[in-house]
Amino acid sequence: MTRLVRLDVDRVAYLPQEVTASLRSGGTAIYPTDTLYGLGVDPGSEAGLARLLAIKRREEGKPIPLLLAGVEDAGRFARHVSGTASRLMARFWPGALTLVLPAEAGLHPAITGGGGTVGLRVPDHPVPRALARALSGAITGTSANRSGNPGDWESPEEIVREFTGEVDWVLWDGKVRQAGAREGGPGRSAGSTVIRLTDDRPVLLREGMVPFRAIVEFLEKG
Numbered sequence: 001m002t003r004l005v006r007l008d009v010d011r012v013a014y015l016p017q018e019v020t021a022s023l024r025s026g027g028t029a030i031y032p033t034d035t036l037y038g039l040g041v042d043p044g045s046e047a048g049l050a051r052l053l054a055i056k057r058r059e060e061g062k063p064i065p066l067l068l069a070g071v072e073d074a075g076r077f078a079r080h081v082s083g084t085a086s087r088l089m090a091r092f093w094p095g096a097l098t099l100v101l102p103a104e105a106g107l108h109p110a111i112t113g114g115g116g117t118v119g120l121r122v123p124d125h126p127v128p129r130a131l132a133r134a135l136s137g138a139i140t141g142t143s144a145n146r147s148g149n150p151g152d153w154e155s156p157e158e159i160v161r162e163f164t165g166e167v168d169w170v171l172w173d174g175k176v177r178q179a180g181a182r183e184g185g186p187g188r189s190a191g192s193t194v195i196r197l198t199d200d201r202p203v204l205l206r207e208g209m210v211p212f213r214a215i216v217e218f219l220e221k222g
Contacts, residue, residue, distance in 0.1 A: 001165070002170060004156050023131070026041070026046075027041070032125060033123045033176075036152070040140050046108065048140075049140075056146065062113050070122060070133075071122055078102060095210065097195070128141070152176070156170055193207055
């Protein structure tokens with residue numbers, strides 16, 4: 001059964017304990033972020049990850065990003081956080097920048113896509129941070145849509161109709177703000193900007209709400 005919870009963002013400390021207990025036991029939740037609605041499971045739950053992959057109908061080898069409770073949690077999931085990565089975290093987190101870093105040993109292959117990296121960010125939204133905190137630091141941050149389909153939901157009823165019986169919880173706090181889309185211009189995603197740090201040099205994988213030029217200019221300032 002899919003259950004809908006309408007959230008008061010000013011009271012996220014009062015997230016229903018049933019939700020976090022469900023996630024710890026392999027449950028699934030759709031929840032708001034500062035970019036798009038996310039599909040969340042406990043990244044340490046094999047059962048939860050299996051359900052997420054089935055819901056998303058993802059191709060094999062595609063990694064799953066993680067949303068963190070705070071900057072201090074990056075070291076739990078990244079094997080190495082370079083000085084450049086630390087500078088970007090300090091400047092752009094919380095915010096819509098995903099950093100792809102060397103993955104800590106032991107992360108589930110579904111998270112890394114079978115590779116050696118993991119995508120991390122701290123969102124500028126209290127709900128995913130509260131969920132991550134309840135799950136030992138992180139929650140999966142893939143967008144709440146079928147692969148290849150848009151996920152710009154207008155109402156909670158739309159989400160429930162799409163995912164009824166497949167996800168356990170829909171946490172709704174209103175339509176996602178589209179500031180990133182307005183500021184982005186042509187070719188920019190309303191999701192997070194994704195960069196990989198190779199030899200401390202940023203490599204753009206997807207441009208989203210944070211302009212890549214702003215990242216490069218920040219790093220060039222030293």
